[in-house]
Amino acid sequence: LMLALDQALKRLAELSPRQARIVELHYFGGLSFAEIADVLEVSSKTVQREWQVARLWLHQQLESPPNV
Numbered sequence: 001l002m003l004a005l006d007q008a009l010k011r012l013a014e015l016s017p018r019q020a021r022i023v024e025l026h027y028f029g030g031l032s033f034a035e036i037a038d039v040l041e042v043s044s045k046t047v048q049r050e051w052q053v054a055r056l057w058l059h060q061q062l063e064s065p066p067n068v
Contacts, residue, residue: 001062008061012054019054022047 013020018040025031025039033051037044 004062005058008058011061012057016050016054018042019050019057022051023054023058026051 009020009023012023021040022036025036026033031039033044033047037047040047
């Protein structure tokens with residue numbers, strides 16, 4: 001599972017570097033959305049919205065990984 005997650009995060013980073021960074025900071029770094037907003041210099045609402053999109057995308061990727 002960790003390998004699949006790592007691969008999915010790399011694909012996400014190619015599509016949306018900011019969404020990948022948000023996932024890393026929140027999931028692995030434990031930062032709050034407000035803290036991430038400060039780090040990335042965007043609004044907290046932007047972080048929350050991009051987190052939701054990234055989570056859905058990652059979930060879809062992990063449920064049905066692309067053929068490699």
